Amino acid sequence: MDYAEVLQQIAHELAPVIGQGKVASYIPELASVSPHHFGMAVVTIAGEVFTVGDARQPFSIQSISKLFTLVMALQLEDEKVWTRVGREPSGTPFNSLVQLEAENGKPRNPFINPGALVCTDILCTRYAVPENAVVEFLRPLCGNREVHYNRAVAASERRTSHRNAAMAHLMKAFGNLNNPVGEVLDAYCRHCAIEMNCVELARAVTFLAHGGTHPAGQGNILSTSMAKRLNALMLTCGTYDAAGDFAFRVGLPAKSGVGGGIVAVMPGECGVCVWSPALEPSGNSLAGSLALERFTDITGRSIF
Ligand code: DON
Numbered sequence: 001m002d003y004a005e006v007l008q009q010i011a012h013e014l015a016p017v018i019g020q021g022k023v024a025s026y027i028p029e030l031a032s033v034s035p036h037h038f039g040m041a042v043v044t045i046a047g048e049v050f051t052v053g054d055a056r057q058p059f060s061i062q063s064i065s066k067l068f069t070l071v072m073a074l075q076l077e078d079e080k081v082w083t084r085v086g087r088e089p090s091g092t093p094f095n096s097l098v099q100l101e102a103e104n105g106k107p108r109n110p111f112i113n114p115g116a117l118v119c120t121d122i123l124c125t126r127y128a129v130p131e132n133a134v135v136e137f138l139r140p141l142c143g144n145r146e147v148h149y150n151r152a153v154a155a156s157e158r159r160t161s162h163r164n165a166a167m168a169h170l171m172k173a174f175g176n177l178n179n180p181v182g183e184v185l186d187a188y189c190r191h192c193a194i195e196m197n198c199v200e201l202a203r204a205v206t207f208l209a210h211g212g213t214h215p216a217g218q219g220n221i222l223s224t225s226m227a228k229r230l231n232a233l234m235l236t237c238g239t240y241d242a243a244g245d246f247a248f249r250v251g252l253p254a255k256s257g258v259g260g261g262i263v264a265v266m267p268g269e270c271g272v273c274v275w276s277p278a279l280e281p282s283g284n285s286l287a288g289s290l291a292l293e294r295f296t297d298i299t300g301r302s303i304f
């Protein structure tokens with residue numbers, strides 16, 4: 001497959017919509033990012049890299065970090081994770097509190113904020129500096145030893161993270177958070193503020209296209225069965241409240257973040273990442289979702 005040509009075609013077709021939508025502004029530091037960026041990368045399990053546009057410009061990975069913290073939590077606790085977090089789509093926005101109260105402090109899935117806070121809590125129990133553990137997990141996976149989190153973005157989110165604090169306190173009241181709320185929120189805001197580019201993110205998810213084993217020699221990340229399950233969760237829950245529509249249009253497991261990034265997995269083939277900061281109302285990159293839709297339409301490949 002000539003992915004170079006596919007990416008060129010997508011960038012050309014999407015030029016008129018880049019910038020449509022709204023850059024996330026509830027994290028003040030993210031509001032100043034230009035909506036006009038667009039980058040996309042494909043990294044195959046054979047290690048070939050294809051890019052277009054701003055594919056090498058770092059951006060705030062935000063909720064894409066939830067994928068990696070879940071992987072780390074699964075490595076530590078295996079199936080026990082599911083006693084504290086469910087695996088059903090929530091049908092509510094990623095920062096909604098209503099369901100959490102009605103369902104006794106057990107979040108519907110690990111990709112909404114309360115579910116991710118539980119995974120971060122698991123990391124807080126194991127690591128003295130959990131955000132550094134996430135960064136160190138990512139460096140070999142993405143092939144960049146310089147990856148780090150942006151302190152200004154983390155501090156900006158931490159100052160305004162009232163909804164996440166409310167969720168964490170509610171879960172603490174239900175006995176579903178083991179560490180102090182403040183510590184979990186500090187670590188969570190920091191791993192959300194990790195900066196990576198499209199090539200690094202596409203490479204970091206290649207293990208999910210390769211049965212849980214990192215193709216570039218980083219070993220077994222997850223068992224084949226667990227990798228299958230994670231892909232299923234990404235398909236059903238990875239793009240917030242739009243996951244049904246996204247599966248319908250794109251047909252690939254994916255995880256998005258409000259920084260405008262979306263990673264997707266083509267099993268047996270490649271990792272993909274697209275970045276364009278302006279979002280549609282559910283919080284997914286507007287141009288990014290369209291780009292992935294065109295990617296599966298043009299290549300004729302998806303999981304279906
Ligand atoms: O907690 C937040 O609101 C952000 N750090 C991340 C939000 C995001 O990307 C969407 N979450 N599922």
